[in-house]
Amino acid sequence: xxxxxxxxxxxxxxxxxxxxxxxxxxxxxxxxxxxxxxxxxxxxxxxxxxxxxxxxxxxxxxxxxxxxxxxxxxxxxxxxxxxxxxxxxxxxxxxxxxxxxxxxxxxxxxxxxxxxx
Amino acid sequence: xxxxxxxxxxxxxxxxxxxxxxxxxxxxxxxxxxxxxxxxxxxxxxxxxxxxxxxxxxxxxxxxxxxxxxxxxxxxxxxxxxxxxxxxxxxxxxxxxxxxxxxxxxxxxxxxxxxxx
Numbered sequence: 001x002x003x004x005x006x007x008x009x010x011x012x013x014x015x016x017x018x019x020x021x022x023x024x025x026x027x028x029x030x031x032x033x034x035x036x037x038x039x040x041x042x043x044x045x046x047x048x049x050x051x052x053x054x055x056x057x058x059x060x061x062x063x064x065x066x067x068x069x070x071x072x073x074x075x076x077x078x079x080x081x082x083x084x085x086x087x088x089x090x091x092x093x094x095x096x097x098x099x100x101x102x103x104x105x106x107x108x109x110x111x112x113x114x115x116x117x
Numbered sequence: 118x119x120x121x122x123x124x125x126x127x128x129x130x131x132x133x134x135x136x137x138x139x140x141x142x143x144x145x146x147x148x149x150x151x152x153x154x155x156x157x158x159x160x161x162x163x164x165x166x167x168x169x170x171x172x173x174x175x176x177x178x179x180x181x182x183x184x185x186x187x188x189x190x191x192x193x194x195x196x197x198x199x200x201x202x203x204x205x206x207x208x209x210x211x212x213x214x215x216x217x218x219x220x221x222x223x224x225x226x227x228x229x230x231x232x233x234x
Contacts, residue, residue, distance in 0.1 A: 035222060043206060045225035091160065095221075105150060105210075105223055107160040 003027065004092050004108035011113050013082045020067070021077040021111045023092030033095045034075040036066065039110070040088040048090075051075055082115045089113075119143070121226035123209050129232045130199055138194045138229045142211030149192050150210040150223060151184060160208065166192060167214065199233045206230050 005024045013019035025034065036048040051059045051066045059066040067076040079086055092108040122141040130136050142149050151163040162176040166186045177183070181199075186192040196203055210223040 037225075043230075044227050045208065045210070047222050047224065050222060106162070107152075109159040 003106045004094055006092055006108040006111050008111045009109075011111055012116055013079075013113065014116050015084060016081055018078060018080045019082055019113065021079070021090050021092075021113065023075045023077065023108060025073050025075060025092070025094050027073075027094065027096055029096040031096070034066070034068070035093040035095070035105075036064070036075075036077045037091045037093060037107075038086075038088045039091065040085075045091070049077070079113075084115050084117060087113060087115045121209055121211050121224055123207075123226035123229050125229055126227065127230045127232075129234060132201060132233055133198055135195065135197045136199055136231065138196075138207050138209075138231070140192045140194070140209030140211075140226060142190065142192070142209070143224060145213070146211035146224075147189060147214045148212045148221075148223070149186060150212075151192070151194050152208045152210065153178075153205045154208060154228075155205045163194070163207075196231075199231075201233045204231055204233045 003026050007022055011019060032053045034051045038046045038048055049059050049061045049064045049066050051068045058068050063080045065078045067078055089110045089112050091110045093105050095105050121143055124139045128136055147168055149166040152160040153163055154160050164171055164177055164184045165173040168189045169186050181197045184192060184194045194207060206228040208225055208228045210225045212223040213221040
């Protein structure tokens with residue numbers, strides 16, 4: 001079963017507007033972390049933001065914020081004031097906490113965001 | 118170096134040849150990951166190292182794929198008897214030891230672009 005679901009293969013947003021990229025996850029582990037990465041056309045994977053399962057507040061990093069709804073198992077990324085340079089693939093990822101070394105990062109299929117001038 | 122370093126950055130090889138891809142993680146990072154990304158696709162997990170041991174090899178697609186890590190640092194991913202479907206970007210990432218904290222972010226190298234002709 002998919003552990004990370006990103007239902008939007010592609011999104012368009014007008015420059016300077018806000019956009020929300022959806023991510024839902026599946027885990028039975030009470031301890032986990034959620035991450036968002038950006039992959040521009042150059043191919044590098046750039047870490048954007050992290051949310052821990054025990055964090056009480058939603059994470060924010062500059063123009064990025066994570067709308068964490070634990071009961072719904074969703075961790076949507078909100079980008080405010082979109083810029084042309086935000087056009088890229090965006091991946092949601094999860095790491096589950098375990099007592100042994102079996103930890104693994106699981107990635108969703110990604111959402112391609114295009115910012116329109 | 119400051120980041121994850123991968124080599125070669127680009128490799129074109131003939132079908133049937135063996136290739137070796139190298140990853141030098143961030144200094145002090147004990148966890149190391151290999152992923153594969155086909156053109157326009159998401160990330161496919163291959164293997165995970167904690168130190169020199171690989172507790173999770175579940176993602177290796179076939180017995181033509183192997184990986185090792187020596188000295189808790191550099192890792193090599195070897196693909197024997199390459200096939201055209203092996204053409205992809207091979208991404209390496211590293212992080213601090215996961216331990217019981219799920220928060221340690223993984224940082225990616227720029228990838229090795231493999232083309233099998």
